[in-house]
Amino acid sequence: MSWFVQTCSSSVGKKYIMALTGFMLGGFLLVHAAGNTSIFWGRHAFNSYAEHLHSLGFLITIAELVLLTIFLLHIITGISLFLQNLGARDSRYAVQKSAGGRTWGSRTMPYTGLAILAFILMHLINFHFVDHHQPIADIVKPVLSNPLYSLFYGTAMFVLGLHVSHGFWSIFQSLGINHPKYNSLLRCISWIGCILIAGIFIAIVLLLLFSSSQLA
Helix, strand or coil: CHHHHHHHHCHHHHHHHHHHHHHHHHHHHHHHHHHHHHHHHCHHHHHHHHHHHHCCCHHHHHHHHHHHHHHHHHHHHHHHHHHHHHHCHHHHHHHHHHHCCCCHHHHCHHHHHHHHHHHHHHHHHHHCCCCCCCCHHHHHHHHHCCHHHHHHHHHHHHHHHHHHHHHHHHHHHHCCCCCCCCHHHHHHHHHHHHHHHHHHHHHHHHHHHHCCCCCC
16 A cells, blocks of 8 residues: 555656546536536526436535545645645756746646635635525526626636646646647647636626526
């Protein structure tokens, strides 16, 4: 068992953990975004989708606990790698100069991660820790039809897209999928994934901001 602990504690092991948990969180975002598209078909479709999820009972509770565990593992490992990189700043700068390929997503990864954490806490306060006896449409509409909240959520989705864009790319790198012949394709796939996820959520925010009758 010690070899497993040592592997997970190593720099390479932590990158694998980040890749695996990031992949799982990205998968959740895709599923969550796909489910939320039911809002485009109106109040009844959106409420029916939420009611179907709640009907799963304890399975949803288990899924939430698993998701929380993955999320915490991703955060803790990310912080550990960030602190480790700070401790080796001189060598990291030397590698950076010779390797290139730095992007806004990679440069801002720790900060966008913290911003996403703050957004998730706000999101849970607005939509999770509330009275679920009322239809989900009546919970979502007052929040996202408010211009200030819409601006906050829209900005958060932009930050999420920036974070995910480098996250997807890092997954490929951690798995050793890296070659000049198809790096451009992998970057394209990464951007398509982040634009798809962020775009759906931003579209929902804009829909509720400018169409007050959508969930009426």
